[in-house]
Amino acid sequence: MKIGDALKHYRVKPGDKVALSAINAADASLYEGGKSASLELFDELRDELQELQKVLYAQNKHRVLIVLQAMDSGGKDGCVKHVFSRVDPQGVNVKAFKKPSEEELAHDFLWRVHQHVPGNGQIVIFNRSHYEDILAVRVKKLFGDEVWKRRYRHVIEFERMLAEEGTTIIKLFLHISKDEQKRRLESRLANPAKYWKFNPDDLSDRARWDDFQKGYEDLIEKTSTDQAPWFIIPGDRKWYRNLVVARIMVDVLRGLKMEFPTVNWDPRSVVIE
Numbered sequence: 001m002k003i004g005d006a007l008k009h010y011r012v013k014p015g016d017k018v019a020l021s022a023i024n025a026a027d028a029s030l031y032e033g034g035k036s037a038s039l040e041l042f043d044e045l046r047d048e049l050q051e052l053q054k055v056l057y058a059q060n061k062h063r064v065l066i067v068l069q070a071m072d073s074g075g076k077d078g079c080v081k082h083v084f085s086r087v088d089p090q091g092v093n094v095k096a097f098k099k100p101s102e103e104e105l106a107h108d109f110l111w112r113v114h115q116h117v118p119g120n121g122q123i124v125i126f127n128r129s130h131y132e133d134i135l136a137v138r139v140k141k142l143f144g145d146e147v148w149k150r151r152y153r154h155v156i157e158f159e160r161m162l163a164e165e166g167t168t169i170i171k172l173f174l175h176i177s178k179d180e181q182k183r184r185l186e187s188r189l190a191n192p193a194k195y196w197k198f199n200p201d202d203l204s205d206r207a208r209w210d211d212f213q214k215g216y217e218d219l220i221e222k223t224s225t226d227q228a229p230w231f232i233i234p235g236d237r238k239w240y241r242n243l244v245v246a247r248i249m250v251d252v253l254r255g256l257k258m259e260f261p262t263v264n265w266d267p268r269s270v271v272i273e
């Protein structure tokens with residue numbers, strides 16, 4: 001297979017069953033060249049992504065929402081940093097969703113999310129998202145089961161509304177293994193410059209690894225739709241994760257068939273003195 005097959009190879013179709021334990025988080029099967037050989041292709045993809053984003057912003061017609069989910073240390077920040085490093089910051093916003101504030105808890109769970117969805121010409125990246133309000137509530141038993149169970153329907157309808165109003169939705173689950181998470185957490189403890197990235201609560205979540213994995217499996221199965229599909233991206237190899245995400249982004253933006261806007265005047269007639 002070729003890296004160009006990423007869009008269909010890692011997509012979860014509606015009705016697909018998901019077993020994360022059966023998916024190799026270190027997979028790199030769509031690119032045989034290895035890390036060193038991938039750098040040139042990755043540069044080409046980032047350059048094309050930069051150009052596509054310019055057209056998206058100039059045309060001011062399409063809206064693109066990227067939802068990033070992963071286990072702790074799954075690579076969300078690194079993915080955004082590397083894949084989107086060359087795009088114009090005017091047209092790209094990153095919103096990180098942390099523990100809800102008191103004000104946010106005083107509203108419905110989608111209130112804090114809806115106000116950050118993209119407008120025309122924008123790409124918005126959710127670093128964590130409304131899916132935390134299903135997953136964390138379920139695994140940590142913050143509310144009764146009836147709360148998180150009905151939220152599947154709520155998010156499907158929410159995303160359907162966004163899609164019908166013109167938003168292209170790409171949902172990426174960065175899939176890492178438990179061993180790889182251990183290595184990444186230990187690397188934070190070994191480097192004082194990374195202490196700030198370590199949260200002792202990560203260890204309590206790690207102790208619930210199986211519960212989180214089951215939660216993600218159900219979540220992805222139930223909410224991967226034609227208008228808002230999930231992609232399960234192998235995340236143990238950072239270079240491969242970045243390559244796949246960049247490939248998916250380029251292919252999705254190409255599919256929008258965008259063009260720079262035309263002008264109703266003749267540029268050749270303009271004289272600047």
